[in-house]
Amino acid sequence: MSVRMAPPLPLIFLIMIHGVYSADWGVRYSHSHICALKNSSVIMSCTYTYPTGHQIMNVFWTKDHLRGEEPPDLSEDPEYSQRLQYLGDKQQNRTAKLSHVTQKDEHEYYCRFTTNVTEGRWIGKPGVSLTVTDLQVESPERVTEGDSVRLTCKSSCTLTDRATFIWYRNSQPLTERRDTNNQLLLQSVRREDAGRYSCALHGHTYISPAVHLNVTYPPKNVSVFINGSAEIVEGDSVTLICSSDSNPPALNFSWFKGGTYLKYGQFYSISRISSDHSEEYKCKSINEHGEKYSDAVILNVMYPPRNVSVFITGSAEIVEGDSVTLICSSDSNPPALNFSWFKEDESLAVGSGQSFSALQSGRFYCEAHNQHGSQRSDAVTVTVKGGAAHLLVLK
Template identity: 80%
Template sequence: MSVRMAPRLPLIFLLMIHGDAGWGVRYSHSHICALKDSSVIMSCTYTYPTGHQIMKVFWTKTNVRKDNEEFPDLSNDTEYSQRLQYLGDKQQNCTIRLSHVTQKDEHMYYFRFITDKPDGKWLGDPGVSLTVTDDTDLQVESPERVTEGDSVRLTCKSSCTLTDRATFIWYRNSQPLTERRDTNNQLLLQSVRREDAGRYSCALHGHTYISPAVHLNVTYPPVNPVISISPSAEIMEGDSVTLICSSDSNPPPEISWFKGEMFVGSGRIYSISKISSDHSGEYKCRSRNKHGEKDSDAVTLNVMYRSRNVSVSITGSAKIVEGGSVTLICSSDSNPPALNFIWFKENQSSSVGSGQSFSALQSGRFYCEAHNQHGSQRSDAVTVTVHHGACKNAFVITAASGGGLFIIIIIIIIIIILLKM
């Protein structure tokens, strides 16, 4: 029985199989960005074929050997010996901690392990790249403008993304947001309010540096416009009056003024110089920006003025009988209404009556004065004439204010009475 032997493989091929099978180093992060003076954890695991025993493990920052010398062990380097701590073991964990890192520590780092076999050595290449940043390069990224009700996300960024578990603190208008201390670098504002507007900055917990502030501008429609009046006291005819519309909105609103439903002006301030009674009425302002509009409650301008346009009117029956009289009524335009009326007869120094109406029993020219709290005015005089008849004590009172037709009617009535006697 013959045995066929397999051909012998080349030696180089056997070494390749031996070198790769079961050997390896796996790093949790191929690149780490750390804050200056912080501690860095470089996590990794390693594998090797069965039958090997780990004799030595260490980290190095070069992947090139000189003259077949062993790679330099960082734990023997005075720059690292006091700051480097091996957290792994001699089985599969190769994690280290490097504390108080500075920009000088920015390198590639590799894990190296050596077994008890002559060819049982391995370098974990590619390794871990370390970048060290200063906290003074922190910056806040934020949208320039958001609308009330939107969600907004602010980001605290540095020159690289920190991979250690940094804790971020947020500030608004230099005051810490004590309810927000996040292990990520973002601040989320759900349904943003106008009160959220302000200058935002961030910092890293345990560090004194605070980033430059970025302004968050929250826009919203006008809310509850209010009108103030100056002077706020009683308004007299002839005064100058200013109406001011105050409205909370962002961006600032455009203001329109209305008297009733009629547009009368624009701008935050509406001024009336030498106000008159015609300006009395209800006014409101309308506040508008691109997000909406809102009307104020109406305010009333009540312009006060003294009595004016005072006049006397005559009432009574056209047929005057014995003992009859003529009633005179005094009318006045004033605000507030006149409540005090005084009657005078020309060429007499004292008054002959008071009240809005007056009964005239004798001939003469009569006028009235109307008074309110702001002043008085006198009416033109009217003439009252008493005509005495030919029979028993009968008399007729003829009242005239210059109207010829009324005199003619009175004469006709007298003639008719005489004919019946």
């Protein structure tokens, strides 16, 4: 640093750390260089000495100015006046507090004082060099689940004030986590750790731009969804969809019916479904980190009664006066619960229920019903001859 004194007083320079002295005149700075965070406040302090008998008239901070012109007081500069505050006793020290600093404030600043002696004016050079920095998060673009990752909060210069760092994920503080260094260590990363990370200094409002941490992982939560009605009826079109949570998204899917491979692709479509398609289905999802099967899904295909038939129970030898019990059998889904019995050539039902007791000769058939339809059986003939009734099935 150097001191300039207006002639004709002789100048003697004594260079010291953070200060410059000449005989009884001198200026010392608390810091020769300050690295400050953007939008923060900066404290610049100087102390000075002057010969006995001199009186301090004015002390202020200034910056570079045109040669031959009186250095301007920063407090009178519109660019600084609203942000600069003077502290100190003015007789031996002068401290300037500059608020809301930005990169535009990067200059070298000097302490200037004048005395009651016309030539007794001093400016301490070199002065205080101010550098203003922002914060940037340095992070790998992506990590794999289970790895450890270290994020670094970087500045363009070493901050003058002792820095305590705060970390944020998706704009939320990490449980008030503060690291005395500028690094955040995430051990055994989970997919929940993915997000936008930013950092700040405790006690400051400035927050760094966010950087996205991408956590990759193999397929999880693999499941099969059925596109269409909740109830599948024979003849419907059905599409099965394989869904999984993975990063990167799975692009390889395979389908299985029971243990048999069916096809490749995320979708499996059946244009006209039948009861033959009632089976367990599952899919497999694959990405570059692994694979996983879904739980099995059963396709329950509904259909109306079919293969309806009548058969007799008990002995074929029936004594006159006994009855013949007929039972109606059918294949349907859901199982038929409603049955009607008819005697040929009669329009009205002669009975209901899955079984029917025939007390007279005739041709009888049943009709089975569920919510999807109905079907009637072939007729059987019941004949009573002498002491017995005989059953004859007519095709």
